[in-house]
Amino acid sequence: MAKRAAVRKQEPTPPAGLAAIPGTASSKASLELDRLIHERVRLAIVSALAVNESLTFNELKHLLGTTDGNLSVHARKLEEAGYLRCDKSFEGRMPRTEFRLTRPGREALERYLSHMEGLIRSTRAGS
Numbered sequence: 001m002a003k004r005a006a007v008r009k010q011e012p013t014p015p016a017g018l019a020a021i022p023g024t025a026s027s028k029a030s031l032e033l034d035r036l037i038h039e040r041v042r043l044a045i046v047s048a049l050a051v052n053e054s055l056t057f058n059e060l061k062h063l064l065g066t067t068d069g070n071l072s073v074h075a076r077k078l079e080e081a082g083y084l085r086c087d088k089s090f091e092g093r094m095p096r097t098e099f100r101l102t103r104p105g106r107e108a109l110e111r112y113l114s115h116m117e118g119l120i121r122s123t124r125a126g127s
Contacts, residue, residue: 036081037112041066041074046083046109049101057097075099083108 037043044064048055055063061071078084083105087098101109 033115034108034112036077036083037108039074041070042078043112045071045074045078045099046101046105049084049099050106050109054098054100057099060099078105081105 037046041064045060048060048063057068057071057075060075061068064071066074075084075086079086081104082102085100085102087100089096089098
C-alpha cells in the first residue's frame with residue numbers, strides 16, 4: 001500500500017488589493033461580525049439592555065414589538081453565550097423575568113459596534 005501524503009488545508013488568502021478595515025486587526029476572525037449579535041432581534045435586545053440597567057421580559061417584548069416565543073428563543077441564545085443574565089422571581093403570584101447585560105455581553109456589543117463603525121468609515125472613504 002502506498003502511503004498517503006498528509007493534505008494540509010490552507011486558509012484562503014484575500015484577493016490582492018483588498019483594503020483593510022480601519023480599526024480592526026488583520027486576522028480572519030476580525031473580518032467576521034459576531035453572528036450571535038448580528039441577528040436583528042438579538043442586536044435589539046443587547047442594544048436595549050446597553051442603555052437600561054435591566055428590563056423585564058414584558059418591557060423588552062413591547063419595546064421590540066416581538067412575540068413571547070421569539071423573544072424567549074433569542075434571549076436564551078444570548079444567555080447561553082453569557083451575554084445576558086436572566087433573573088426569575090415572583091411579584092405576588094405573577095412570574096417576573098428580568099434581563100441584564102453582562103460584562104462579556106457589553107464587551108461583545110462594543111466590539112460589534114467598533115467593527116461596524118470601521119466598515120462604515122471604510123465604505124465612506126472609498127466613495
